[in-house]
Amino acid sequence: MSGTTLDDYTDRYAARIGGMAQSEIRALFAVASRPEIVSLAGGNPYTAALPLPELADMFARLIRDQGTEALLYCPGQGSTRLREQICEVMADSGIDSTSGASPDDVVVTVGAQQGLDLLARVFCDPGDIVLAEGPTYVGALGVFSAAQATVVHVEMDADGLIPEALEAAIVASPRPPKLLYTVPTYQNPTGVTLSAPRRAEVLDICARHGVLVIEDDPYGMLGFEGDPPRPLRADTGDGVFYLGTFSKIFAAGLRVGWVLAPPAVRDKLVMASEAQILCPSALTQAAVTEYLATMPWRQQVKAFQVLYRERRDALLESLADYMPQDMTWTRPGGGLFVWADLPPGIHSKKMLPAALTQRVAYVPGTGFYANGDGGGQMRLNFSFPSADRIREGVRRLAGVVTTTAELRDTFAR
Amino acid sequence: MSGTTLDDYTDRYAARIGGMAQSEIRALFAVASRPEIVSLAGGNPYTAALPLPELADMFARLIRDQGTEALLYCPGQGSTRLREQICEVMADSGIDSTSGASPDDVVVTVGAQQGLDLLARVFCDPGDIVLAEGPTYVGALGVFSAAQATVVHVEMDADGLIPEALEAAIVASPRPPKLLYTVPTYQNPTGVTLSAPRRAEVLDICARHGVLVIEDDPYGMLGFEGDPPRPLRADTGDGVFYLGTFSKIFAAGLRVGWVLAPPAVRDKLVMASEAQILCPSALTQAAVTEYLATMPWRQQVKAFQVLYRERRDALLESLADYMPQDMTWTRPGGGLFVWADLPPGIHSKKMLPAALTQRVAYVPGTGFYANGDGGGQMRLNFSFPSADRIREGVRRLAGVVTTTAELRDTFAR
Structure with a gap:
């Protein structure tokens, strides 16, 4: 977005505008979507699993027969x-x-x-x-x-x-x-x-x-x-x-x-x-x-379930493999996300720039609270990246967590 | 819409709900869309003029190439x-x-x-x-x-x-x-x-x-x-x-x-x-x-212009042919609508049931005012019905206006 930062309308806005702030998540997505970054920050379903050629035919038929x-x-x-x-x-x-x-x-x-x-x-x-x-x-x-x-x-x-x-x-x-x-x-x-x-x-x-x-x-x-x-x-x-x-x-x-x-x-x-x-x-x-x-939509939902289960497993396994002992996380039976508790003293939002430098993105827990809580947590997505990318992302992220924990210990001395 | 008319939530609604009322126009559309009725009430562009086979191919290509x-x-x-x-x-x-x-x-x-x-x-x-x-x-x-x-x-x-x-x-x-x-x-x-x-x-x-x-x-x-x-x-x-x-x-x-x-x-x-x-x-x-x-979108806009001009002319000509002398209307150089002033003493909203009985629909002018004005006016659409349907609709509507004017004169005596 370009343009002046001057705001000629400040005295005109409705009262409700005062409480509105740009979502941290949306601001983050612009950075996290760069190809070199493994994004565990998103919330996208994996549309590439959809049968695109069949859907193309379906749309053509729809417009031809019911377009008006x-x-x-x-x-x-x-x-x-x-x-x-x-x-x-x-x-x-x-x-x-x-x-x-x-x-x-x-x-x-x-x-x-x-x-x-x-x-x-x-x-x-x-x-x-x-x-x-x-x-x-x-x-x-x-x-x-x-x-x-x-x-x-x-x-x-x-x-x-x-x-x-x-x-x-x-x-x-x-x-x-x-x-x-x-x-x-x-x-x-x-x-x-x-x-x-x-x-x-x-x-x-x-x-x-x-x-x-x-x-x-x-x-x-x-x-x-x-x-x-x-x-x-x-x-x-x-x-x-x-x-x-x-x-x-x-x-x-x-x-x-x-x-x-x-x-x-x-x-x-x-x-x-x-x-x-x-x-x-x-x-x-x-x-x-x-x-x-x-179209066989229930079968497609099953395909999403199988795919996401495999990716969730990749996420849970690599968290167990790479992360420090004092970190914990949820074990979801469905959906798209895992929620992780960072080791004590590490702030997820403050750690984000280091993670982006190491080419991995997540969403800091603070985005999910109205009151500033969530600094000790992060959200990790497993629906969109492949299992291999997830493992690589967690490997990178674990490095960041470990380094941040070492810095914390250094300055705590 | 079915269901009970009891409202268990009356004491819970936000204050803004108090001023909300169903648009007269939308309520009217359900009736006006019956095939036997010539609807001059709508605001639909004439999508049948679009090149549907080419659009079908376009959508198929779009999903196939960029679906993900x-x-x-x-x-x-x-x-x-x-x-x-x-x-x-x-x-x-x-x-x-x-x-x-x-x-x-x-x-x-x-x-x-x-x-x-x-x-x-x-x-x-x-x-x-x-x-x-x-x-x-x-x-x-x-x-x-x-x-x-x-x-x-x-x-x-x-x-x-x-x-x-x-x-x-x-x-x-x-x-x-x-x-x-x-x-x-x-x-x-x-x-x-x-x-x-x-x-x-x-x-x-x-x-x-x-x-x-x-x-x-x-x-x-x-x-x-x-x-x-x-x-x-x-x-x-x-x-x-x-x-x-x-x-x-x-x-x-x-x-x-x-x-x-x-x-x-x-x-x-x-x-x-x-x-x-x-x-x-x-x-x-x-x-x-x-x-x-x-696609040649500017050419398509020209096609809409030609089509709507023809239909506007049909509307203006048939208004002149059929309507009583003491009725007037606008002469738009574009868009989809003509606004007509009814003869004095006729209320467009009160006349609507008679018009629907005679199988023609319009929108009473009251729908376009926040303050109850518009009873002497009506909106007539010329973008959707064909020129022949428009002429037939105006013929029917003129009969209703004439009858209503006669009734007005009878009761005014």
Whole structure:
């Protein structure tokens, strides 16, 4: 980006702009995408595994046969056919008609990100309190910051959100929290999954205290050690809004996601979405419809699972092989990420320049907290780089960690 | 939409939800799209005029050659190549490097609608005053309502916004208006174009009073009686934010538009966009890039101009042939719409059920005002229906107007 740094508009901006800051992750991506750098920083699914020649034919057919419609505006709620198919996809993980899910209650969005932003628009006034895992998805921090809501983190462990910590956070809150935002399955950034017994507890606590739940589930179908627990939404339609996306099970570049919400809320989401984008792309929706209807999409999800499992194993094995003894990390059963605790006294954000110099990138843990925590942690991605690149990246990173630990010890003397 | 009408969440919604109401236009579209109805209500470009076989080949090539990238996430600001091409497109209408336009200052958005919403997010606090033509684009009313800003309409005539009325509205405003939202060329809904001398006056008035200008220009390339005056942005980079879109010159179903804004504002727009949608679709951006680079897009724009001119003529001629003497209408030199004044005492919204019964649809003028005005007007579209359908639609509509006028006279006696 070029241009003057003078800002002639400083006295004109809306108040909400004050809290907005560029995501550390996005700023990092520009550097991390250089070819000489092994990037464990990304969050990209591995699109090269998609059957491109077949998809090319599919798109050609779509434009030839349905182009007149696919190149036009469509209803703000999204196409009827796609909303039906979304219900079929959700039924695979247990959210079906017995859970009260219906195509009428689905709103198609520009990725799950827009779904989350719409929920924040509909529910969050400035000053509202939103609970979220600590750490949480960086994009959720952006949404709630733009809504001028305050994010309060709730502690988690290897089984996800700690119910006692959740209840304590609600009780200690200066005003009743309005929402819990949670990624219960193969969470970004930790890879951790909320256990089945805790799911019931979390739902119970939120219901008792009148806290609405946003369940963000982009990774639920990407498990590689058996099925994850049922989504929260599968067992209650009451006060749980469910976010889904085709970004990880098909293609992120289409920007097709959805919200499942009860009728009154759904109407407001549709109005808010029309004000925001008029309607989602008819073309990318039609592409998802064709893909689900004519191609072996479940088989493709299995292929992603096999691939990511192999890469996760490469990451876990090389961490064990190369990293110092006093470092620990999560062991995800699915998803795209591992979360690592650095040896004491090492700050992940301060260490990043050294890592980039050694041609390896990660995301410092601070990006996933609203309150500056996370300096002792980092997020490592295993979905995009090959197993060999992952091993090489961890080898380089271990060198940086070891050197940084030696420097720490030198200056501590 | 089905489901209960009970709303369990009424005490939870954000304050901004109070002002949101379903657009009359969108509710109308569901009815108006029935095949037996001649819809003069829409705003769809005529995508059937696009070369679908060639586009099918283009999409196939795109997926085959660039699929891995086009199906991934992309930068929040949009693709570099597309932003360069957008500058070439803008240069055609006079916004070029001498106007200070640069690819660095372009933010790609989900249609111009998202661009407008982002500007409102960045600039509008609740209670802010936004000036707009009366009538104005319905989607702008939705954006500013969601931002809890108050829209104040400024009178226009056959040469667009009336400068004296603009200055009077600014002076009379209880607090300084923050923004002027304007569609200066082939406006939606009136088809009216702001004259060149008035453009200079409007810029001067806004600069003197510190009112920022949002110039929305979706139709500027769709003139069929010579070139329109230069965009406002062509002659000043100071305080004018420019919105463009490929919806009318290529395909609305791709949802690719843009904002051109100075660097400080652009950075905030990018952050706001990342919070809202993460990034625009890499695929639809790549499709626009391929289309501009490999297909005769300017020739296609000419084809749209010829087609729409023919259809506008059909509309104007049939209005003259069929409508009562005391009805008047605009004579647009481009764009998609004619704005008609009904005979005195006829209310366009109240007349709509009778029109639908006679199998013709239009949009009542009330949809284009924030203050309930527009009951004496209607918007008629000429881009989508064929010339024959337009004539038939106007014939039906004239019958309804005549009958309604007779009823009015009967009850007035």
